[in-house]
Amino acid sequence: MISFEMPETLSKTVVMMGSVAENMMRPVSRRYDDQEHEIPWDFISFMHEAMKAMGAGSLAPDRGVRKEGPRLGYQRLAFMIECLSWGDAGLYLCTPGGGLGAAAVEASGTPEQKERFLKRFSGDKPAFACMAMTEPQAGSDTAAIRTTAVRDGDEWVLNGEKIFVTAGHKSLVDTPGFVVVWATIDPAAGRAGMRPFVVEAGTPGCSVTKLEHKLGIRSSDTASVVLQDCRIPFDSILGSPEVETVTQKGFKKAMATFDATRPLVAASALGVARATVELLKELLDQQGIEIRYGLPRSLLTNLEREVIEMEVMLRSAWLLVLKAVWLADEHKPNTLEASMSKVKAGDVVTKITQRAVELMGPLGYSRDLLLEKWFRDAKINDIFEGTGQINRLIVARRILNYSSKELR
Secondary structure, eight states: OOOSSOOGGGHHHHHHHHHHIIIIIGGGHHHHHHSTTOOOHHHHHHHHHHHHHHTOTTTOOOOSSOOSSOOOHHHHHHHHHHHHHHHOHHHHTTSOBOHHHHHHHHHHOOHHHHHHHHGGGGSSSOOBEEEEOOBTTBSSOGGGOOOEEEEETTEEEEEEEEEEEETHHIIIIISSOEEEEEEESOGGGGGGGEEEEEEETTOTTEEEEEEOOOSSOTTSOEEEEEEEEEEEEGGGBSSOSSOOTTTOHHHHHHHHHHHHHHHHHHHHHHHHHHHHHHHHHHHHHHTTOOOOTTSOGGGSOHHHHHHHHHHHHHHHHHHHHHHHHHHHHTTOOOHHHHHHHHHHHHHHHHHHHHHHHHHHTHHHHSTTSSHHHHHHHHGGGGTSSSOHHHHHHHHHHHHHTOOTTTOO
């Protein structure tokens, strides 16, 4: 049965992550925001060793035969990510591990592929993995992807360009990681021809060509990746190489990646939102402004009502995250809940950070506090891994039982 309380077995992990967030991330948050693209190696190295010590390794959820007690893989990740994002969302994205790339392998890789690609995250060196889907002409419309994968004997030959690849540089240049590239094996088949391919760091023909300068999460690199006659082994395709135009089984299975990761994006958003609410209340308390809980709404000041409403939004969004990750841990369908949690969290963090800046006036807009930074960091949560608009479409289709062709 789902529980809305933190599992006792996770409490020590959460305390540790909270300490890391407060003592290692917050003090350098402004520095890595200012020095965009400077890699926080001290943080990366510490987190790599910390994850190994906790047995977290690749930051991947529980796999294999169920042991006694509840599965807590995705729930563990949600609590950890929320804590780390409270410290700094950009630095959290520099935590070594598999990220979206590993999630794609988990969702549609064979047991042999999981062993081959994921074991590196528990090795001696920090490693990253990323996923490359977006192209200059193809954002939310995955059917418009033009990157191609052509079979040549025992190899695939990839050609194309990917943009906005989170952690692309760290995955392909700085560490022994990999990128999961979405490409078409049959352009005429549309989405049914889309497949994910694992391209390892150092593979000839795969290069990082650009690093983006961004509004927020500036300590996390966002790269452009070009594939030019890039050859990879035949067994680096995730899923079947057969095109199933009716069921689109291969495409749908690979897209399950997002059912696992969207609640984790939501958890990150809510870490930023919680940091904002806590600092706002602290600043108000310093000015002698008390939030009087328990009074009728009509007796509260407008400021009190706004703060309480922020807390309501924050808690309700967190409950959606908990349901989505619990379902993922139980290996139950969670497409609806995953999209709902991301829509709600992206909306909540944007509203809370914006309103906090407004309420604090010039101080909120200045660089004296981190409020303006959190405002900038917040918006990405409503954009990457499926925009708010796309996830609203997914929610509507699931509730109304419409297909993507019937409801666009």
